[in-house]
Amino acid sequence: MEDHSDTLLFLTDEQLRRAIEAMFFAYRGFTADPDRILATRGYGRAHHRAIHFIHRSPGTTVNNLLAILGVTKQSLNRVLRTLIEDGLVQSRVGTQDRRERHLTLTEDGEALEAELSTAQRARMRAAFREAGPGAVAGFRTVLEHMMDPEQRRHFAAVRDGDR
Amino acid sequence: MEDHSDTLLFLTDEQLRRAIEAMFFAYRGFTADPDRILATRGYGRAHHRAIHFIHRSPGTTVNNLLAILGVTKQSLNRVLRTLIEDGLVQSRVGTQDRRERHLTLTEDGEALEAELSTAQRARMRAAFREAGPGAVAGFRTVLEHMMDPEQRRHFAAVRDGDR
DNA sequence: TTGGAATGTCAACAACGCTGACGTAGTTTC
């Protein structure tokens, strides 16, 4: 963390506005590639999010997914139903608690996940490469502090051992 | 930019996936405060975007706004109509080219813009403060490289003299 | 056995994207 004192961090409102715009434009770029892939299958971002988090936590329950995504069960259910019907997601009744449904990606689901993730990672990697290693750490740190505390818990809840 | 050679920039797929999730969760936080304010007035993010960019470029034309926002004129028109009806935006026929409509925020519009912007800047400022000065530069750089080239043009097209 | 949790589903609605078509000024070009 070096010795960055607070006095070094003067940010004008104009600079903050620029950062807000950067966030807006960057998020459009961030979702552009997946959006194109999803559109060919009649899916949207909600499908992508479900696929992403099921891939990250195979066997996760519906309730767990609801907490992470922060949407209503009706909204999530609509998306899950199509993914299950299309054979991308498998829903299995829990063994310990049989009310729960454990969600995993099928082979086809993993294939789509890989396609989406590869495109998105490629853009991330390119941006990181152009920005340099120092920028990468700063980027991650700011993003993390921009989250709501609850969202941040979900973010931190994954395996923390990879950095 | 120091001497960061490419060899220093090894990013595993897992690290990139983490960055993708960070972007997702951070964007939720980024929009959370404005969303709450907008909801009390029956507005959504589309209204926020229109207000933001009209504030940034007072007197901008509809076509200009369309290019920046990247939506259809029907979609933008629906939003602009409500904002004009509600007295937040003023639309004036152009003097040189009378086909054009020049958009500006009214006093009420500026007030809402300030409310939205203040909340969003406060979160940005807090995140930057916790992350430190080095993180700020890295954050901005990565975001900029994540944009589509066209979006980046719009981003850079503002006054570049503020950093 | 009963209360409550987890899940699923139906219905209705809103915000905000989209396409396509059409009209109406106003400008530009030939």
Added chain:
DNA sequence: GAAACTACGTCAGCGTTGTTGACATTCCAA
């Protein structure tokens, strides 16, 4: 001056994805 193009608005319809509210089912736990 007519024709073509541009800027804008609007109507109609549709899709994704969020919401609330209500209700049924299944099953754990006290």
